[in-house]
Amino acid sequence: MPELPEVETMARGIAGLCGARIVAARFPQGPCRPLAIAPDPTEIAARLAGHRIVSVARFGKRVAIEVGGEESTPHWLVIEPRMTGLLLVAEPPTPQHVRMELELDTGKGSSASPRHQLLFWDQRGLGTIRLLDAKGLDRACGAAKLGPDGLVVTGDDLAERLGGSKRGVKVALLDQKAVAGIGNIYAAEILHRAAIDPRTPCDRLSAAAWEAVARAAREILASAVAHEGSSIGDELYRTADNRKGGFQMLHCVYGRAGTPCKTCGGAIQRIVQAQRSTFFCATCQPRPRSPTRRGQTAKPRRKPPATLVRRGTKA
C-alpha cells in the first residue's frame, strides 16, 4: 500500500498538527507482537512527552515528524509504514493493531473536537518507528540511503544510477537508492506509460528511454498524489482522516491481469520478477529491439510478426 503517493498523502494529512504539543505517547502492547521501535517504547515516550510537533516531511516512503521543545535539540520521529502501516487522526480500523498513539494538545481543543490524536496503525506489524537526532535522520533518509525523489527524478539521474545494471528495469525501479518512493504498483504503471517492457535489462536502455521512464514517473506519481493514492481490493489504505484514495481507478496494468489494456485492448499479462508480481501489456510495452550495432551480426530474430493470435491468458 504505502508507496510515495500514499505516504505523501499521509504526511499532508497530519501536517495540520504542526504546533501541537504531545501530551503523552503510548505504544500499546496488545496481542500482536510489537514492531521495531527504537529506542525502546519507554524511552521514546519519555522523550516525546511535552514536546511540540514542529514540522512533517516525507523522505521516500518514510514520514519524518520533527519534534522539539523550546530549548531542546530537534529530533525526528521517523515512521516507515512498510506494507500495512497508516498514520491516522481518525479512529483506527481495529483497536488491536494500533502501534503508537500520540495524545495531542492543539490549543484549539474546542468542544467540537475535544480530543486530538495521532495514531500509527499497522496490521502486519512490519512497519518501524524510530526517534532520531539530526545525524540519525541523515543516516536513515539521506542521500546515501535514498536516491532522488520520484516526483522530481530526471532521466540523467536514472541513467547514472542504473544504466550499468543488468537487472530488469522494473526490479531496478524498486531500488530506493536509485530513486526514492517507487513501489510495486507504480513501477508497473510507470513502465506502461513509458511503453517499456519491465524485463528489459537496464543496460539496454537508451538515454531517451531513461528520459521517458523519468517523465512517466514524475507524471504518474504526481497524478497519484493528486488523487490521494491507491486503495485497492482489501481497502486497507486510507488517508489520515479515513478516506479511500482514488488513483486505483486510473491504474492501467497493476492488478489487471487478463483484462483488456485500456490503450490497445490486448490482455494484460502477469509475470513474476524477483518474487513479486509484475503487470504489463506485451503490445504497448514491446521487448526492445536487439541492439544490432556495427560489428555485431544480427541475432536470429524471432520470427513471427505475422498474425498474432493473442489468446486471453487466464489467471
Added chain:
DNA sequence: CGTTCAACCTGGGCGC
C-alpha cells in the same frame, strides 16, 4: 562486487 532470496508478520481468499 552485484544480484537473488528467505524472513519478518497478519489476514483474506481459494480449493479441497
Added chain:
DNA sequence: TGCGCCCAGGTTGAAC
C-alpha cells in the same frame, strides 16, 4: 465448516 496453501503495497541481511 475447517484446514492448508498462496497471495499482498516493503525492506533487510545472508547467501549465492
